[in-house]
Amino acid sequence: MNYLLTLLVAILGGIVMSLIHAPLPWTLGPITAVSLCSLLLRRRFRWPLGVRNTALILLGYAMGRPFNAETGHAILTHLPIMLTATVITVAAGVLTAYLMVRHTEINFTSCLLGCVPGGLSQMVILADELPDADLTAVTIMQTLRMLSVVFCIPFLATHVLPSEAGTHGAAAAAAASPETILLFAAVAVLSALLAVRLHLPTATMLGPILGTGAFLLVTGLSAPAVPIHLINAAQICVGSYIGAHIDLRQIKEYHGMGPILAGGVLFVLLVSMGMGWLVTCVTGAGLATAFLSTAPGGLTEMGITALVVGADISTMTAYQLTRLLFIMLAFPCIAKWIVRRSRHA
Template identity: 65%
Template sequence: MAYIRTIIAAVIGGVLFSLIHAPLPWTLGPIVSVALVGLVQKQPMVWNLQVRNAALVLLGYAMGRPFTLATLQAIAEQLPLMLLATLVTVSAGVFTGWIMYRQTKINFTSCLLGCVPGGLSQMVVLAAEMKDVDLTAVTIMQTLRMLAVVFTIPFLTIHILTDGSVGEGAWEVALQAADMTTALVFALVAVAGAVVGTKLHLPTAAMLGPILATAGFAIATGLPAPAVPQPLLYAAQLCVGAFIGMSIELQRIVSYQGMGPVLIGGVLLVLLVSMGMGTAVAVLTGESFATAFLSTAPGGLTEMGITALTVGANISTMTAYQLTRLLFIMLVFPYIAKGIVAIYQKKYVK
């Protein structure tokens, strides 16, 4: 019964957001509706992790199919620029964390981990491994940051950075003419990618595994990967949106006074920095500004991938930039964070 309630809320949200022509209605609508229902009934909603992972496999396949050998060569040439964009974006997040610490009573370590543009789950896991961290504060800061980014970036990309139209070419409604055997083979490849990615503990393995497996298989075999029918993509977005909405506990946000204005200002700062980096990437690489902005935006791979699919951006470039930042935050930033905290404690904590 709990799952049915979540599904009904998610569908209603998707329909309402579609009627008002909101960006990413089948992702943002379920996020809002499921989170609000959870707030009204004063307890979290319920959604199945395996259903979300299945949706991520489908979205990962859709993101992996445009990769070619030429795009991989172009990505390799842009690697220094990807690292620079990552460092600039993370630095803006660190600066926001310092401002948050100065303006609130939350300790410095918690502010640092709460404001850096990494994934919600990754930052919470990292916070749990460090001393003197307020896990609730980190969770709330990352949740507010995620909400601001998820709602702002799709709107900017769809209505300002492009001509406002979402062409049918972005949602290729193919498959009726596709070879069903080929479609089945690619489906198995995507699922295998998710399984292997999980075994290897890749970040967002249910999505990243299928992206890498689909891209690698398509490049190695030269087979064209069939497009995903639009209704299936909408259903996948709904499943992801319902899971995100279920994960948000709005009632906890009001428990920290003074956090909201500083965090919103910090998000705006990071967005401005990202737009600046996006402009530089667009000028230096010749990519569209929408593609460059999604590549440098402080969002998650899932949300930016859905937006890129919607506006017909260069999926390969966007994925490469976002993946570079994600890996940097997961593999390198923990050491940077611990170093910054150690320097701060040595200098300011008596």
């Protein structure tokens, strides 16, 4: 019954956002509606993890189907600037942490983990490993940052930056046989399962992206298009899950972080836009593609936005994955080193 109520609220939120022409209405609508209803009704909404993962498989397949040899070669040539963009974005988050610790009563460790644009789950896990980190403060800061990014970047990509629809050679949308549809469905599902076994980040989305792209390169086939109503349904499932895991009541527990965190998010966004412009100048990528590639959002949210605005999903995925892997593999060591240095300063 709880799942049904969540679905109803999510669909209503999507309809409202669609009527007011908001960006990504079928993702942001469920996020907004479910999280606000949870706050107003004082109850926790729930959404099955399995349904979200199934939706991510579908979205991952849709993102992987434009991949070809040319995009693969372009990604390899972008590696140096990918690492540069990652380091600069993380550095902007560290600077924001320094500013926050000077204007709030939250300790530096918590500010550092709360301001760096990594995944919410990764930063919370890392906070649990550091003894002086305030887990609640880190969760709130990462949640506020995620909400700001999820709402701001789709708006900019949809209404401010030029559309790139039709510029990346998407696969033909001709009607496919049932056998072809089943073949690609099997590729997407098996790729997701393999990614989960390999413990890849955002495995149920990243697996189908990589698996579908590799399968297309090997076979030379054309991948069937995904009907728009299925894309919208998948976005509702993802948005419902995110909204059900946002507890807006926690925001009331901390005072003084709002303005400085908002300023920090704005600063990181400006840095990301600057990096996007630099990527465009150096590589010739479209501005929307470059901005989504360097934006401090998650692979899921940026991937959906890229899918909607027609950006180069292969390039965007490569940039976001580079930053995600850096934050997951290298940043924990860097964060612990910075914390040790700050204690002895």
